[in-house]
Amino acid sequence: MKRLLFAALLLSGASLPAQQIVVFGEKDILDVGSSAANQGPREPDRMAFLEDYRSDLARKAPFEEAMDLVSPPAWGKTVHAATGGRIQFRPSFARGFACHLTLENLVPDHDYILTLNGNPARAGNSLLLTPVPSNEQERYYDFLIVRTDAKGRYDSGLGIYLKPGEYDVRCYVKDTADFKIVLYRDFFKFTVR
Numbered sequence: 001m002k003r004l005l006f007a008a009l010l011l012s013g014a015s016l017p018a019q020q021i022v023v024f025g026e027k028d029i030l031d032v033g034s035s036a037a038n039q040g041p042r043e044p045d046r047m048a049f050l051e052d053y054r055s056d057l058a059r060k061a062p063f064e065e066a067m068d069l070v071s072p073p074a075w076g077k078t079v080h081a082a083t084g085g086r087i088q089f090r091p092s093f094a095r096g097f098a099c100h101l102t103l104e105n106l107v108p109d110h111d112y113i114l115t116l117n118g119n120p121a122r123a124g125n126s127l128l129l130t131p132v133p134s135n136e137q138e139r140y141y142d143f144l145i146v147r148t149d150a151k152g153r154y155d156s157g158l159g160i161y162l163k164p165g166e167y168d169v170r171c172y173v174k175d176t177a178d179f180k181i182v183l184y185r186d187f188f189k190f191t192v193r
Contacts, residue, residue, distance in 0.1 A: 069185050083104065083105040089190060097192065110176075116140065
């Protein structure tokens with residue numbers, strides 16, 4: 001069921017403006033506006049995160065923090081001179097990370113991977129799921145594949161279920177075609193309570 005929802009989001013819904021998605025795992029996602037969201041997860045901590053995220057949406061309070069995503073230096077790739085993004089977020093949230101992500105001027109109708117990337121010397125690295133192949137000490141989490149619309153945009157609210165702790169991580173947007181980073185934000189901090 002969740003894999004079918006994931007496929008449906010990739011094919012049609014992920015490019016809709018202001019969609020609200022909860023991510024429990026790389027392929028375990030829930031569109032908050034879908035009928036499947038009424039059932040929700042069965043695990044108590046995941047259900048609590050979903051309810052906290054829904055309550056946060058209902059409050060319609062502005063996000064406390066915001067930062068731009070920019071094209072990377074030489075180690076990434078530039079899609080277009082006007083490619084950019086913005087992430088607005090809660091610096092502290094129960095059981096996860098709550099944010100709103102907008103991306104612009106990427107390749108139209110194309111898939112991108114959203115990633116949190118750590119560093120062994122910074123908080124939260126050990127809380128991320130996967131070791132970087134060329135540097136086993138550094139960890140990352142590819143948490144969602146998104147699809148841009150016909151104009152190369154993506155706009156969505158995201159609730160990302162994470163382990164509790166302090167995080168000081170990077171945010172990457174990677175091209176699924178070659179895994180090159182096309183947008184990034186260097187280290188930023190948030191807390192999962």
